[in-house]
Amino acid sequence: xxxxxASVFTGLIIDENDQxxxxxxxxxxxxxxxxxxxxxxxxxxxxxxxQNQSQDNCFTTIIPKSRPGHFAFAEVKDVRRDxxxxxxxxxxxxxxxxxxxxxxxxxxxxxxxxxxxxVQLTVDSKDRIWASLAEEKIFRALSKKGTPELKNKDISGxxxxxxxxxTYILTDDFYIGFIHPSERFNEPRLGETVNGRVIGxxxxxxxxxxxxxxxxxxxxxxxxxxxxxxxRTAEHSMPYTDKSDPEAIKQLFGxxxxxxxxxxxxxxxxxxxxQKDGHTYLLKTNHDESLSKSEK
Numbered sequence: 166x167x168x169x170x171a172s173v174f175t176g177l178i179i180d181e182n183d184q185x186x187x188x189x190x191x192x193x194x195x196x197x198x199x200x201x202x203x204x205x206x207x208x209x210x211x212x213x214x215x216q217n218q219s220q221d222n223c224f225t226t227i228i229p230k231s232r233p234g235h236f237a238f239a240e241v242k243d244v245r246r247d248x249x250x251x252x253x254x255x256x257x258x259x260x261x262x263x264x265x266x267x268x269x270x271x272x273x274x275x276x277x278x279x280x281x282x283x284v285q286l287t288v289d290s291k292d293r294i295w296a297s298l299a300e301e302k303i304f305r306a307l308s309k310k311g312t313p314e315l316k317n318k319d320i321s322g323x324x325x326x327x328x329x330x331x332t333y334i335l336t337d338d339f340y341i342g343f344i345h346p347s348e349r350f351n352e353p354r355l356g357e358t359v360n361g362r363v364i365g366x367x368x369x370x371x372x373x374x375x376x377x378x379x380x381x382x383x384x385x386x387x388x389x390x391x392x393x394x395x396x397r398t399a400e401h402s403m404p405y406t407d408k409s410d411p412e413a414i415k416q417l418f419g420x421x422x423x424x425x426x427x428x429x430x431x432x433x434x435x436x437x438x439x440q441k442d443g444h445t446y447l448l449k450t451n452h453d454e455s456l457s458k459s460e461k
Contacts, residue, residue: 167193167288167292169190169191169193169195169214170214170215170216170288170292170294171213171214171215171232171233171286171287171288171294172213172214172232172233173211173212173213173228173232174190174211174212174214175190175209175210175211175212176188176189176190176195176209176210176212176224177189177190177207177208177209178197178204178205178206178207178208178209178210179194179206179207180206181199181206183199184198184199185197185198185199186199186204188210188212188224190214193214193222194222195214195222195223195224196221196222196223196224197210197212197223197224197225197226198225198257201225201226201227202226210224210226211226211228212224212225212226212227212228213225213226213227213228213229213232215256215259215294216259216292216294217256217258217259218258218259223256223258223259225256225257227255227257229254229255229256229286230254230255231254231255231261231284231286231296232285232286233285233286233287233288234285235285236283236284236285236299236303237254237283237284238281238282238283238284238323239252239253239254239261239281239282239283239296240252240253240279240281241276241277241278241279241280241281241282241356242260242278243260243278244275244276244277244278245262246265246272247265248262248264248265249262249263249265249266249267249268250262250263250268250275250276250282251263252282252284252296254284254286254296261284261286261294261295261296262295262296263282263284263295263296263297263298264295267297267298268355269327269354269355273354274327274355275354275355276354276355276356276357277354277356277357280323280354280355280356280357280358281323281356281358282296282298282325282355282356283298283299283303283304283323283325283335284296284297284298284299285297285299299325301325301326301333304325304326304333304335304341305341307335307339308335308339308340308341308370309339309340309370310340310369310370311340311363311366311370311371311372312366313366315340315363315366315372316363316364316365316366317362317363317364318362318363319360319361319362320336320337320338320340320342320360320361320362320363320372320374321336321337321358321359321360321361322334322335322336322337322340322342322358322359323335323356323357323359324353324354324355324356324357324358324359325355325356326355327352327353327355330345330346331343331344331345331346332344332349332352332353334353334359334374336372340370340371340372341370341371341372342361342363342371342372342373342374343367343371343372343373343374344359344361344374344375344376345373348361348364348373348374348375348376348377349375349376349377350376350377353376359376360376361374361375361376362374362375385427385428385431387420387424387425387427387428388428388429388431388432390418390420390428391418391425391428391429391432391438391445392432392437392447394418395438395445395446395447396447401446401447402444402445402446402447403444403445404443404444405417405425405444405445406429406440406443406444406445407425407426407429407430407440408443409422409425429445436448
């Protein structure tokens with residue numbers, strides 16, 4: 166096994182061409198792109214050794230945070246059902262595979278593109294570099310204990326463990342959160358970013374979380390109907406507001422003026438819509454974010 170792969174070492178620049186320098190260490194030669202900076206022949210440089218997609222020995226002075234014995238979050242870039250998922254650890258021309266053997270048995274709980282996994286690197290006997298998922302003890306070591314002041318606070322984090330008893334996340338503020346199945350609508354997938362609120366603090370400092378909206382935040386059926394109507398219109402707008410004629414509202418939507426006003430009020434408070442010049446407009450970005458949060 167090439168012990169220089171996936172490791173940080175200092176090598177000597179022995180040659181160059183128009184695109185790259187060539188760095189040597191222990192009789193092995195690695196290619197360093199000149200786009201990373203200028204160097205001189207005979208100069209000693211520190212960097213990270215790996216093999217790119219073409220199995221060429223490469224060297225980068227931009228050292229990844231994820232390395233053997235060093236864990237960091239990496240973004241999922243691709244999903245291969247026959248192999249696993251590929252994550253970006255910062256290498257210029259290579260994403261690293263997380264084996265399907267480390268992923269959930271249920272494929273619908275696999276990470277998707279854009280999710281994040283906490284990984285370190287390993288090298289097998291065939292000199293292949295793999296990303297390996299962090300065990301729970303790593304998250305415990307990284308986390309801090311929750312305090313009562315966090316009760317009812319909104320919180321977000323990344324799912325790192327799926328169990329029958331519930332879901333564990335590492336929050337953006339480095340607390341461990343636990344989501345019981347009764348406090349979610351659907352089971353989050355591994356690596357997914359979720360948004361919730363703190364409903365309790367366990368004696369060990371783990372936060373009990375809920376992904377369900379507060380009662381006053383839940384978007385009702387009437388509000389969902391109005392959102393669906395706005396989604397279908399060409400300009401995501403309608404010539405109706407909370408000041409519109411009750412009969413016109415009843416004829417189009419089949420609900421009373423009072424129901425319409427309550428639904429509009431919910432959507433305004435959630436910043437999903439805006440009203441101006443006698444029209445109601447869908448705020449597209451906020452709709453995508455807030456509705457997905459409400460319906461999880």
